Amino acid sequence: xxxxxxxxxxxxxxxxxxxxxxxxxxxxxxxxxxxxxxxxxxxxxxxxxxxxxxxxxxxxxxxxxxxxxxxxxxxxxxxxxxxxxxxxxxxxxxxxxxxxxxxxxxxxxxxxxxxxxxxxxxxxxxxxxxxxxxxxxxxxxxxxxxxxxxxxxxxxxxxxxxxxxxxxxxxxxxxxxxxxxxxxxxxxxxxxxxxxxxxxxxxxxxxxxxxxxxxxxxxxxxxxxxxxxxxxxxxxxxxxxxxxxxxxxxxxxxxxxxxxxxxxxxxxxxxxxxxxxxxxxxxxxxxxxxxxxxxxxxxxxxxxxxxxxxxxxxxxxxxxxxxxxxxxxxxxxxxxxxxxxxxxxxxxxxxxxxxxxxxxxxxxxxxxxxxxxxxxxxxxx
Amino acid sequence: xxxxxxxxxxxxxxxxxxxxxxxxxxxxxxxxxxxxxxxxxxxxxxxxxxxxxxxxxxxxxxxxxxxxxxxxxxxxxxxxxxxxxxxxxxx
Numbered sequence: 507x508x509x510x511x512x513x514x515x516x517x518x519x520x521x522x523x524x525x526x527x528x529x530x531x532x533x534x535x536x537x538x539x540x541x542x543x544x545x546x547x548x549x550x551x552x553x554x555x556x557x558x559x560x561x562x563x564x565x566x567x568x569x570x571x572x573x574x575x576x577x578x579x580x581x582x583x584x585x586x587x588x589x590x591x592x593x594x595x596x597x598x599x600x601x602x603x604x605x606x607x608x609x610x611x612x613x614x615x616x617x618x619x620x621x622x623x624x625x626x627x628x629x630x631x632x633x634x635x636x637x638x639x640x641x642x643x644x645x646x647x648x649x650x651x652x653x654x655x656x657x658x659x660x661x662x663x664x665x666x667x668x669x670x671x672x673x674x675x676x677x678x679x680x681x682x683x684x685x686x687x688x689x690x691x692x693x694x695x696x697x698x699x700x701x702x703x704x705x706x707x708x709x710x711x712x713x714x715x716x717x718x719x720x721x722x723x724x725x726x727x728x729x730x731x732x733x734x735x736x737x738x739x740x741x742x743x744x745x746x747x748x749x750x751x752x753x754x755x756x757x758x759x760x761x762x763x764x765x766x767x768x769x770x771x772x773x774x775x776x777x778x779x780x781x782x783x784x785x786x787x788x789x790x791x792x793x794x795x796x797x798x799x800x801x802x803x804x805x806x807x808x809x810x811x812x813x814x815x816x817x818x819x820x821x822x823x824x825x826x827x828x829x830x831x832x833x834x835x836x837x838x839x840x841x842x843x844x845x846x847x848x849x850x851x852x853x854x855x856x857x858x859x860x861x862x863x864x865x866x867x868x869x870x871x872x873x874x875x876x877x878x879x880x881x882x883x884x885x886x887x
Numbered sequence: 888x889x890x891x892x893x894x895x896x897x898x899x900x901x902x903x904x905x906x907x908x909x910x911x912x913x914x915x916x917x918x919x920x921x922x923x924x925x926x927x928x929x930x931x932x933x934x935x936x937x938x939x940x941x942x943x944x945x946x947x948x949x950x951x952x953x954x955x956x957x958x959x960x961x962x963x964x965x966x967x968x969x970x971x972x973x974x975x976x977x978x
Contacts, residue, residue: 543978545978632976632978633976633977633978634976635974638976656974657977657978658975658976660896661895661897662975663972663975679974680942680943680954681942681943682943683943688973688975688976690977691977729895729972734896741950742952743952743955
């Protein structure tokens, strides 16, 4: 370790529980961050600052203005740049001693093992269930610890999975929810500082695992609620029947899109949920409004979203109230439903079809595409 | 046999904003059914239409995952605490 490094890390080196040996372990370590978003941003910055020698980043996205409220590794001038480039530059500025490897890809069953293999541990900062199960199974198969973090609105979770004899993500949640049941942060929102709290917990756990100090979250789940500022840890037991780390019947990576109901529809109840609904393109809807066609435009978003932006002529019936208020609608009339991005309104369209509404269409891409393609005066959010 | 069911903030919205609710019954499943009856919007987020637990909503009875300890048939005692931990995937 150079004199400059000794000075840089001096506050670590003078910690009796840490010292130069732990710092050397950090320098020799390779950590893969899956996702350079809300969780990956603070985790990457702190791991770089702490002196982890090699950081890998997996992402395929570009920086969007809506990311900046929480994804603090990216700045305003980075909007439109690949997140990997933006993150790499910021890490280089934070600590030029850190070697960065970028993996410009969506993590899939076909590339996950090759990408993860060779890293000492993974920090899971992905934003969807399919990739979380993929990261879990790949880490279990490779024996690479998975420093898990997950957030939604005001709540967060963190743990360490796939560590020696500890449990894995499937021990906690054997199967993912069907699509649409749990909204994403893009749909449901997230308090910007929350990924800061949880991502820094992940960085802390990664540093402790590498240094071999303290008690980690192996076998424990940390729950964070920013609204009440309450922290609680619960025991996560290894499930002997877990197909990943228990019985180990999962010997290779599977189709995670299908596992999450995103590919081919599964049997039974899932089929109804996956039934396609008629869609109307934003420009087509605009033309029909201009022509004076007769139909009802129903906005199924929440009232607080309605106050941000709305399409002229729409009527607000939040999805959660639609079943109760279905009597307000005339089944003989054509109905166009919309939400922010199209997912909630697709469920609304299915609900109406089930209630005997014969002519229902879903606005493709919701009010977001309406703003982008028809009326830029409607704010995007 | 009242127990306290602790809800995360995203589910509290479906229970008139209450972070914790009281429910009775001899088992976890019965307490969940009581909670679902008291708060109809909350019910579908706790268990499926047959009253069975979801694999993506984990219940802790006094810090123990009930999935590995009898599931919804697990008996409960006065004063027990039931913590609902739904899967979230944001990042």
